[in-house]
Amino acid sequence: MTLAEKAYLSLRNDIVRGDLKPGGALKMADLSARYDMGFSPLREALSRLQGERLVISESLRGFRVSELSLAEFEDALRTRLVIETEALRLSLRLGGDDWAAQLVAATYALKLQAERSGGDIWELETRHHAFHRALLSACGSRWMLDFFEQLYMATDRYRLPVLVGGAGGGGRDLVAEHAALADAALARDETLANRLLVQHYEATAATIRARHGA
Amino acid sequence: MTLAEKAYLSLRNDIVRGDLKPGGALKMADLSARYDMGFSPLREALSRLQGERLVISESLRGFRVSELSLAEFEDALRTRLVIETEALRLSLRLGGDDWAAQLVAATYALKLQAERSGGDIWELETRHHAFHRALLSACGSRWMLDFFEQLYMATDRYRLPVLVGGAGGGGRDLVAEHAALADAALARDETLANRLLVQHYEATAATIRARHGA
DNA sequence: AAACCCGAGATTTTCGAAAATCCTTGTTGC
DNA sequence: GCAACAAGGATTTTCGAAAATCTCGGGTTT
Known part of the structure; x- marks a missing residue:
């Protein structure tokens, strides 16, 4: 399994479980440290999660965990x-x-x-x-x-x-x-x-x- | 608009229109030349398109346009x-x-x-x-x-x-x-x-x- | 002849630095 | 006092090379 896939599964899990809080910013540096990998697989995973509406991104302002309502x-x-x-x-x-x-x-x-x-x-x-x-x-x-x-x-x-x-x-x-x-x-x-x-x-x-x- | 977004829209368009043929391999080097950008935004776009079933990827064997049936x-x-x-x-x-x-x-x-x-x-x-x-x-x-x-x-x-x-x-x-x-x-x-x-x-x-x- | 192994080349995947952009804060001018 | 602005720092985004992995063909062995 590639790192990108691991990143996807880990992030998804942490978001669904609430370990990463709704509305919280997902800084690349933090994620890189948390999951011990570079930016590339993380960005790939985040953009996939965006398609599933678990995260949202504003152009050039990074990703956030999507809000609950x-x-x-x-x-x-x-x-x-x-x-x-x-x-x-x-x-x-x-x-x-x-x-x-x-x-x-x-x-x-x-x-x-x-x-x-x-x-x-x-x-x-x-x-x-x-x-x-x-x-x-x-x-x-x-x-x-x-x-x-x-x-x-x-x-x-x-x-x-x-x-x-x-x-x-x-x-x-x-x-x-x-x-x-x-x-x-x-x-x-x-x-x-x-x-x-x-x-x-x-x-x-x-x-x-x-x-x-x- | 970021390059990653442009890559996503361009690839999606080219796949839906059939310019990129079903089953065809999507080599990073080719795509990089075709759309004039590096690997990062391309990978990001491809992994998003995978979620929409327009492309499929086998681990470490790259991406392909998904087949029609x-x-x-x-x-x-x-x-x-x-x-x-x-x-x-x-x-x-x-x-x-x-x-x-x-x-x-x-x-x-x-x-x-x-x-x-x-x-x-x-x-x-x-x-x-x-x-x-x-x-x-x-x-x-x-x-x-x-x-x-x-x-x-x-x-x-x-x-x-x-x-x-x-x-x-x-x-x-x-x-x-x-x-x-x-x-x-x-x-x-x-x-x-x-x-x-x-x-x-x-x-x-x-x-x-x-x-x-x- | 068939199966297996090894290595060179091709390709994907990942990293880390560079470039681009955004945000903050302190300063200037009015 | 307050708005406009600029410099510096923080952060995202992108690139290109390095690392990892796969593919294909030739040579060896059985």
């Missing part, structure tokens, strides 16, 4: 719903045994991690991401999957602080929600699966809104 | 339809007088250019792009607009050779199609506008499919 969150979430709705529908139609088995596995792994008291929050997050990816993975559209990944990262920046702060948020049972969604998907019940997905999003949106107001 | 085209087009369907619906609900006026202007400019015999094909293409952008511009979602732009470029790579080769393709009346779509949009007829959009896509897909088979 409720409006931006709502936009990303509803766009994600548009994409996921269609991708889910396609997955239910096209998914074979491998897809079903992977979905069962992802659901189970998510449950295990969620029920492990004192478990790592980042590990849980990885499982959550994997679940949603598994759900859509059979849609057969690389564009939709790519967009899903981008939007997932964009919305995750808002959800992670909530996760780190309090528990699940608003008395939700994350495991039950996802298990129900998986069951509907495995039963190929498009209508139910879609309704559960929408509810899942509504609940997430409500949690973030509440947090943002507080 | 019918499957890839169909995927991009149907994803575009998912995004545009929703963005169109939102635009019809949210669009004010400015949006309506801009749409009328874009429709008229498209018509003028299309009817100018012997007109520049690239100018026509710019107007076509502007029309579709105007149609969706009031949707209020930056994510959807961004995705639309990406997908438009991805699909345009397939449509442009057809435009350059023969005329409109398959006896279609492009002007009438777009005018009808604009009328439905201005009348806020969501159902009709959506149907026309779907038809527009079907026709485009049919043209490309025929061309690809031939």
